[in-house]
Amino acid sequence: MSDKPPLKLLSAQEWETLIEDFQFGGARRGKWNAAYAIIPSLLDQALSCILRRDFSSKLSIILFLEEFADSLFGVDDDGESNSRENSLLRVIDTLRSFLQTPVDGVSVGISLKEQMMVSVTSILISLETCSDRIPVRLLEGLVELLLMVVNRPNHGPDRQIRVVACECLRELEQAYPCLLSEIVGHLWSLCQNERTHACQSYILLFTSVVRNIVAHKLSVSILSNSVPLVPFSVPQVLLSGFGSVKEGSAGLNFKELRRALAFLLEWPQVLTPCAMMEFLAMIMPVAVALELQASMLKVQFFGMIYSFDPMLCHVVLMMYSQFLDAFDGQEGEIARRLMLVSRETQHSLVFRLLALHWLLGFNELLLKRDARKTKSLVDMNLNFYPSVFDPLALKAMKLDMLAFCSVCLDIINIETGLVGGESNGKTVVKLFQDGLVSVSAFKWLPAESTETALAFRTFRKFLIGASSHSDTDPSTTRTLMESTIFHTVQGMLVDVILQCQRLVPVIVALIDRLLSCQKHQWLGERLLQTFDEHLFLKVKIDYKLVTCFPMFDRIAENDTIPPRRLLELLTSFMVFLVDKHGPDTGLKTWSQGSKVLSICRTLLLHHKSSRLFLGLSRLLAFACLYFPDLEVRDNARIYLRMLICVPGNKLRNMLNLGEQYLGISPSPPTSYFNVQSPRSSHNVKTPRNISSFVHLERLIPLLVKQSWSLSLSSFTIGSNKSGYIEDIRDAEPIIEEEEIGGDSTIQILPEKDRIDHPPEPLRVMDSKISEILGRLRRHFSCIPDFRNMAGLKVRISCSLRFESEPFNRTCEVNLPAGGLDSVDTLPAMYATVLNFSSSAAYGSIPSYHIPFLLGEPPKNANISDQIVALDIVPLENGSGEDRRFRASVMIELEPREPTPGLVDVSIETNAENGQIVRGQLQGITVGIEDMFLKAIIPPDVQEDEIPGYYSELFNALWEACGTSNTGRETFPLKGGKGIAAINGTRSVKLLEVPALSLVQSVEKYLASFVVSVSGEPLITLVKDGGIIRDIIWEDMASPDDSDSRADFERGPLHLTYIEDAGERESIINISKRNLGSFLVLIFLPPRFHLLFQMEVSDFSTLMRIRTDHWPCLAYIDDYLEALFLA
Secondary structure (H helix, E strand, C coil): CCCCCCCCCCCHHHHHHHHHHHHHCCHHHHHHHHHCCHHHHHHHHHHHHHHCCCCCCHHHHHHHHHHCHHHHCCCCCCCCCCHHHHHHHHHHHHHHHHHHCCCCCCCCCHHHHHHHHHHHHHHHHHHHCCCCCCCHHHHHHHHHHHHHHHCCCCCCCCHHHHHHHHHHHHHHHHHCCCCCHHHHHHHHHHHHHCCCCCHHHHHHHHHHHHHHHHHHCCCCCCCCCCCCCCCCCCCHHHHCCCCCCCCCCCCCCHHHHHHHHHHHCCCHHHCCHHHHHHHHHHHHHHHHHCCCCHHHHHHHHHHHHHCCCHHHHHHHHHHHHHCCHHHCCCHHHHHHHHHHHHHCCCCCHHHHHHHHHHHHHHHHHHHHHCHHHHHHHHHCHHHHCCCCCCCHHHHHHHHHHHHHHHHHHHHHHHHCCCCCCHHHHHHHHHHHHHHHHHHHHHHCCCCCCHHHHHHHHHHHHHHHCCCCCCCCCCHHHHHHHCCHHHHHHHHHHHHHHHHCHHHHHHHHHHHHHHHCCCCCHHHHHHHHHHHHHHHHHHCCCCHHHHHHHHHHHHHHHCCCCCCHHHHHHHHHHHHHHHHHCCCCCCCHHHHHHHHHHHHHHHHHHHCCHHHHHHHHHHHHHHHHHHCCCHHHHHHHHHHHHHHHHCCHHHHHHHHCCCCCCCCCCCCCCHHHHCCCCCCCCCCEECCCCHHHCEEEEECCCCCCCCCCCCCCCCCCCCCCCCCCCCCCEECCCCCCCEEECCCEEECCCCHHHCCCCCCCCCCCCCHHHHHHHHHHHHHHCCCECCCCCCCCCEEEEEEEEEEHHHHHHHHCCCCCCCCCCCHHHCCEEEEEEEEEECCCCCCCCCCEEEEEEECECCCCCCCCCCCCCCCCCCCCCCCCCCHHHCEEEEEEECCCCCCCEEEEEEEEEECCCCCEEEEEEEEEEECHHHHCECCCCCCCCCHHHHHHHHHHHHHHHHHHCCCCCCCCCEEECECCCEEEECCCEEEEEEECCCHHHHHHHHHHHCHHHEEEEECHHHHHHHHHHCCCCCCEEECCCCHHHHHHHHHHHCCCCCCCCCCCHHHHHHHHHHHHCCCEEEEEEEEECCCEEEEEEEEECCCCEEEEEEECCHHHHHHHHHHHHHHHHC
16 A cells, blocks of 8 residues: 655644544544544644744644544554554653743743643543553653652742642552552652642642552552652552552551651641642541541641631531541531531622531431430521521522421430420421521412422422431331321412412422322322312312312322312312303313313323212213303213213223324225335235134133024015014004195095005903003113114124234244243234124124234243233133233124124234234134123113012013914004014923022023022022022912913913823923922013023923024024033
């Protein structure tokens, strides 16, 4: 590679440009590196410019070398290991030449020489201390050069240069401990000979070397000068440890060290306050190592506490914290001195603040050692009350002192046995109230004023008291909530809210700070409970109440506070807004009504719906009916519907949707994927085997998995009606005589009165039939007509899960390095949509959305002890499988006919890598037992009347489905348009099953449908189980039952399972010994019924069945066999 041409000589202006470019960095700095091999040439030019007499920017170049030393002294392109060392040696040689240049005051000055020494020392220390070797040549050259400068004691003209040289040597000694240990005798001699102000630097240099000798326990003679000062050599003990000095085997020379320490203690009067602080910080560990009495230091330095320099006072406090026992008994003197400093106005504000700060820390130290010693501080509490003209910073420190005095007073009373005394509480309250007078202007100042912040800072100080963050015992917080000062602060905050509502945001910020702290969370909750108990009773309901809404939000967020009072207040406020609304209110009504609904939303998010339902439903209903603003009414209606219809967990999930508006469904995904984009064809996967690793399973398995379904085609030729039985028809209109015009009258006859309609016989019914029809009309009026309104729903609970490994392979997700052994590495499905369809008469089946689902871990992975925060509804199947990896799915069917069938399931979901997965899952089988519902209860039936209503309904339907004369009656359905008729069918079945097994099966599967139990033995058996409750208990069978039984035996549709007369006779004998009967009423959507009358005997049961939907009998036989005989 050809050598690059040398960089041209730079002028002073070019140097300024170069320095600016380096400081700016980036491209401006890079242009200097691109053109030439600038770094070596630039360093050479810089060093030569420093030595030029006609160059005026020497100081800028020196500072430039120090600032960019890492770049300028790095390894060059040739990679030579000693390139940096050679460059540093050139810098040291330049320093030597520069120091030898006489001072002319123009081109070379004392300040330039001082800066050159400081910069070279800084460059060497910053570049070489991080390496794993001692730069011997560099250290020897630089130290020797600095020693030549300091080895001229009492030389007047260069005394300031000697001071800087001593400081440079101190820094080198600190970077390389014991570097000057072998020449410590020479340094002692220099200290003794120096008589100018530079002696302070000599003393500090000698003290630092002695401290390192003691710290590393070197056996070095301090009085010996056998090793020459120059030429300087790095000590062997420093080289042997690569920067860490080995401890000497001979130990310390105590005699010489004590002599040196005695010499040093004679020189404090020549030290400045800052130097005194450094000096004492080095002397104290030496005194401890030499086992000297601390009283020697106390006698010599304690008097500095009465000085007017804060540094000297700080030195005394440092010494006190190091030697506590030596100052025993003088704590009161120190505290009084600091208190006087804080009160003397001639001192600077910084000194007075420091005095209070020191006094606070001083007493905290005393409190940890002996709480009784803080009594002197408590006695001085009157001296800490802020005065009128104290600056706010001083007031803040004095109020902190008063808060600390209250803590000390409580601790002293606890130790002396005066716990919870009334006088103690009054004293602490008086401290608080008297101290708060100095910042009482916060009541009329703006909420953002500094004095307001100071006042509430004081509130918090007195609130938390002794309950510090370092205290893990919760009893201190519990005791504090029962204290007098806590109740005083509570009452004062309530008064502040009532009198100065503009300060509510500041109080809310105080409570937020307490609630965010794990230690003081109880205090924040207790304050909110106080506001709930006392504030709501006193607050005035007007337009200014909206300023308290931030506080109401915090109360609504806290689930430990009952929401009753808050809801009552918000309801009263809504009534106020409605009453005061007028043409002059403008947007005020809308704004404040919206804020009330925002608090209602917060309540829904943080409280259980059952806790809120009564009060919140009243508030929202009032807003829906009477609030003048349409938007508020609509939003209130949405919240009310959600409160009534959506369960609590789902409701909270819906309200946590962020910016997505409720009630607005997103655009269909096809609208996006129809765009001709290269990514649309690559992001969708449709695996054929998706059902092998994504499983949708029923939570409650079917008793009978029917593989067939009875389908009846329409009997009308050319009809477009569906294949299920359509026995609901529209009611015929009642056509009456109308008068048209003034003279003519047209009489329109109903359908049945036309000539082509055959006449019907006159129907005569008794009171019993009339009563039955009345009950049936009442019942059918509650059944919705699915043709004109939403029908009854059948819900099938399922669970969705998927296996992790096949899902990762399908979606091409890379497995983590550690496998799938932890929860964090498991895959997940996002925004899953399940779509359902069926060829059976189930109506339109809504899709189901699952926001998040975690994959099942492999069977060999053990992650049972890991915690994952998933909001998944627990499964109730008792399978014992981990519920974190299952999502509940509810399939809602709206049957047009109660028949079994199959629901086809398709899935569309998103993987973590953005892949969209679509496919067909295994279908969900729908059985006849899924159609079993309880009969609808009219709204005017009370809860205690429900068993009687079900029993009467059963009897009415039993008669209607039998031989009763009700077959020609029609019953209007809910909605007023559709009517239905009852066409009954009967059947009978003999179940040879013991009574106990039958009762257990009924309790397990049909308990919710039992309306009555008769027979004393059977009643006793059922009551002992305790499962079937709230029904009619009949001790004896009614005569009507026996009559109906006899009628039934003569009925035309008697299906018997008896082959000969002998068996029939045995059944009759069994029936005579029956234990009792079950009456079971099952509603089959959309409007049918299934009735069981089970006559239970010891070893068999006679099952009488009646229904108004005869096709269901095809499935009932299989169901009963699976229920009782399996």
